[in-house]
Amino acid sequence: MSQQKGRLLLIQIGDGDVDPGPETFSNLCGLTTRSFNLSANEVDTTIPDCANPGGAVQRTAEPGIVNRTFSGSGKFFKGATSDTVMGHVTGATVFNAKVIVPGLGTYTGAWFVSEFEFAGEMEGNMDFNATFVAAGPLAFTAEV
Template structure:
């Protein structure tokens, strides 16, 4: 992994075309993006049996893992956005890759959990989307 700062615009999501072998293409138009790696906390706190009235140390362990990509920008009509929009309209799972510079690539099943179009009277149409992991992902660390 190369040292130094990473360029935000290279945080990408690529949508699979559903063919065999599957080809992945960047979802165009995204100007603001984020990728969230989180896990819920499972409370494992047990009061001290010898001193039940004393202070209690909260403890936890990782629970359900969540991976989520969010993006917004200018809607760009093209082949990849057509494939993506079919999945949005039909609420279907699709294969995608999220490329996180400085970390690696997360590949597997995803779903669009939120999608919104917006636009001013004079201007390009915008969109916002949240894409959540829909199954186990394969992680490949950046070389």
């Protein structure tokens, strides 16, 4: 497998319009740094050996609650997609989005913005940081 470009790790925001056809997704522009976290809680299943209670105890676990989080930061770019995102940020609402992970696939479903921050120096462009958290089960489509 070849190297993948980090700039192709994308979050696409749904426009919410599903009538008459499928919802349209657009890239969130301005991102210069981004990350996608795939994790799961560990549920401890460790049981001491009843036949040898004085022996070493092997820790065991199984997966618990899964977590899917997209984070990004960059230069704030005012446009239709950023307007849509800001509407969801200020309204604390759930929306559809796709996270495209190059070399892996696409995670599609309901998301919400758990954190959003603007920052800027007196001279220079305004920056932003955002964290998107899955708000329900996500559909995964593997890259072919």
